[in-house]
Amino acid sequence: MTKISLDILAFAAHPDDIEISCGATLLKSIDEGKSVGIIDFTAGEMGSRGSGELRLEEARRASELLGLTVRHNLGLRDCFFEPSESTLMTLITHIRRYRPNIVLCNSPTDRHPDHGRASKMVREACFYAGLGKMETHFEGELQEPWRPKAVYQYIQDYHLTPDVVVDIAGYWERKVALLRCFGSQFHSATSDEIQTPISGAEFFDFLYGKALIVGRQAGMTLGEGFISDRYIGVSGLDQLI
Secondary structure: OOOOOOOEEEEEOOOOHHHHHHHHHHHHHHHOOOOEEEEEOOOOOOOOOOOHHHHHHHHHHHHHHHOOOEEEEOOOOOOOOOOOHHHHHHHHHHHHHHOOOEEEEOOOOOOOHHHHHHHHHHHHHHHHOOOOOOOOEEOOEEOOOOOOOEEEEEOOOOOOOOOEEEEOOOOHHHHHHHHHOOOOOOOOOOOOOOOOOOOOOOHHHHHHHHHHHHHHHOOOOOEEEEEEOOOOOOOOHHHHO
16 A cells, blocks of 8 residues: 655645635645645535536646645535545545645635535544544555644635634735636636626635735735634744744
8 A cells, every 4th residue: 555644634625615715825835845635525516607527627727736746536415415424434544544744624614514514524533533443444454543733724705813824925826826727616707607706806806805914914915824723832932923
């Protein structure tokens, strides 16, 4: 069995959740030499625009632009996935397979109900993955327990107060290029599909405004915010400058 250890493993209810919410953070992390993977729960097939097949192709293009180590889609039903034993065991298997130091997941509460539900499931799976009596197998081999060192929830549509902000100065245009991989979901002057809250011409301006606000409050030009369920510990105050 080929073993891959990731620095960061990001989970998302839908393809494009991560690119919208923390695409610049992942671009920066990969530039710094970090290994990054993404696991999408669904193909976003219930979205008002595009199709599941198209969303998967768009995610493939975004993955290439990001420079991901791996990306998987679990094939769960958009809008209908539930925190079943089977799904939790699948999440645990992937966490143990890739042994990430950091896990990212959806916002704890948001406009789309899938986001909060996926967030809770991933956070639970990260805990269960560290239990020795929780047995999982991959490619016929018994997996060893693994609990990520940290789990952070990226902030999505709703404005939530972050616990940590990543400086993304110099990465905005590259983030926009990532988003444009998902052309079915965003503004197109030639599209005759139904309008959605993210398909308006102003949506990228909205995202930029959020990055300005979050960054300014953290002493940066642009930032992406994350929430933590636990205190964030540092070895010294100089790490907080």
